[in-house]
Amino acid sequence: MISRIDLRGRSLSRRELIDALPRAELDVEHAAAAVLPVLEAVRTRGASALRELGERFDGVRPEHLRVPADVLAGAVEALAPEIRAALEETIRRVRQVHAAQRPAPLVTDLAPGAQVRQRWIPVRRVGLYVPGGLAVYPSSVVMNVVAAQEAGVGSLAVASPPQKDRGGLPDPVVLGTCALLGVDEVYAVGGAQAVAMFAYGAVGEDDRDGAVLCEPVDVITGPGNVYVAAAKRLVRGRVGIDAEAGPTEIAILADQSADPRHVAADLISQAEHDPLAAAVLVTPSSALADAVDVALAQLVPATANAERVRTALAGTQSAIVLVDDVRAGLEVVNAYGAEHLEIQTEDAAALAEQVTSAGAIFVGPYSPVSLGDYMAGSNHVLPTGGSSHFTSGLGVHSFVRPVQVVEYDAGALAAVADRVVALADAERLPAHGEAVRVRF
Template sequence: MISRIDLRGRRPSRRELLAELPRAELDVEHAAATVAPILEDVRARGAAALRELAERFDGVRPAHVRVPAAAVTAAVGVLDPQVRQALEETIVRVRRVHAAQRPQDFTVDVAPGAQVRQRWLPVRRVGLYVPGGLAVYPSSVVMNVVAAQEAGVGSLAVVSPPQKDNDGLPDPVVLATCALLGVDEVYAAGGAQAVAMLAYGAAGSEDVDGETLCEPVDVITGPGNVYVAAAKRLVRGVVGIDAEAGPTEIAILADGTADPVHVAADLISQAEHDPLAAAVLVTPSVELAGAVEAKLVDLAEVTPNRDRVAVALRGSQSAIVLVDDLESGLDVVNAYGAEHLEIQTVDAAAWADRVTSAGAIFVGPWSPVSLGDYMAGSNHVLPTGGCAHFASGLGVHSFLRAVQVVEYDADALAVVADRVVALADAEGLPAHGEAVRARF
């Protein structure tokens, strides 16, 4: 069901590891060619294009692209009480963690009369993408909205694909989650067309009563499929984006003490997201590898999304990687840079502290990735495809800008005036120096 990669007896270089380790193929460049005309259509025709594209891609033509506020509010009334309780607890925990992420302004007195202050300012308006294809994600509403709210963003718009079985509105649990978070600007739009609407704005057509204008946003965040990733790539620069999120990934670094049932269950928990989802076990234990393989067969046969899981586990993006020892395993997971990394070893916390590349790290047998997907308090919008080498998961920082404020008095400027002039002349920019001389 899942392939093996045997690295025992050798210590591959970083370059060799990057070539050998499994990774989902995500052809964003090819998808961009398909997406580009969709972006232009929405830019030109606004809500009319959005309704036509929804009918084409989602199989339903929404009566209103903007969800009526009454429909958002009403969704809470039909929400399953247990789901509501779970969502409310998730919101509390995620808000607690994200409130602690807010960076502090600071002031530095560089010299007498010379001061530089740094202020953190939220962006004006954000667009938050919530998927709704193979599965629906009210938890992604929480992750996106809470981070933006804790950053102090004043205007939030949530987009999620229209659902045929909900009269062209987004999933009712998604709508209810928006209501629980106090968000009433919600749009029945998904895919590349939703990204275009957020980036460029869209006017409502005259023949639909109550249709309103969607104003352009400053930042778009949230996971989606390859077409959403391609659309985000094309509008980057018009707006900011969090990342070009690809298929989900889980890597597990485990030794012989790990429970094979836990390991197999955790691999399957991410494989059920998408046929391209990546599930990777890195271990020095041949016994654990064999036991996990057997459990994967057993558990995959009975899981409700068995077809999707089977495709993901058999895919070239998933594997069991055998290594000589945990030191070698650490090299592998650091080179891989997984979206989600579990450590199931003796002294798991110590190994976790040595990880340098992962979107989020889950330490020990009682911290499964699914906890982070919902209720750990961390954010589940994380870098994929190796982007964890240089990118962070979604958080308050995703919606903030650092602005430096410079204030010198005359005496402070006089102290460095000649040096500013010297540097300006050295760079062949004499007018820079003259701007200082003019003050004296």
């Protein structure tokens, strides 16, 4: 069901190690060619293009592109009590964690009368995308919205695909979650066209939409398929983006102390997302690898999304990687840079401190990735495809930017004037020096 890669007894360079590890193939370049006309259609024709594209890609032509207020109010009232209670607890925990992420302003006094202050300013407006393909993701609403709210963003819009069996509206639990969070600007728009709407804004088609359906945003966040990733790549620079999200990934670093059924269940939990989902076990224990194979054979047929799980586990992006010891395993997972990394070893907490590349790290047998998906308080919008080597998951930092405020008085400027002039002359930019001299 899942292949093996044996790295025991091999001494590999970093490049060779990265090449040896499994990874989902995501052809964003090819998808970008298909996405370009979608972006242009939305940019030039707005609401009318969005309706046509909804019919083409989602099988339904939405009557209301912006979800009416009464529909949002009804959706929150219709939430099942146990789902509402779970969402409210998730919101509470995620809000508590993200409130602690707010960066503090900095003040540096360099000399009497010479001060540089650093302010953190939230972006003006964000567009948050929530997928709705093989599964629906009210939890992604929470992760995106709460991070933006705690950053102090003043204007939030959410887009999620129209559902054919819902009369062209997004999933009702997604809508109810938006309402719980106080978000009243929600669009029945999916895929690349949602990214285009956020990046360019969209004019209305008729009285249902008004003259302007959607104002452009400054930052677009949220996961999606390869076409969403391609659209984000194409609009990056016009707007900020969180990342080009690829298929979900789980890597588990485990030794002989790990419970094979826990490991198998955790691999399955991420494999059910998508046939391209990556599930990787890194272990020095052949006995654990064999036991996990047995557990997978028992557990996969019993899971609701068994066919999807089998496809993901059998794909080239998934494998059991055998290593010489836990130290070699740590080198492997750092080279892999998984979206989700579980550590199920005897010294899990100490080992976690040595991880240098992962979207999020889950320590010990009672911190499964599923906890992070919903209730841990951490954010589950995380870097994929090895991009954790240079970027991080979604958080308050995704929606704020630092601005430096420089304030010198006459004496402080006079004290460095000659040195400013000297550097300006060295760079053959004498007018820079004159801009200082003229003040004295």
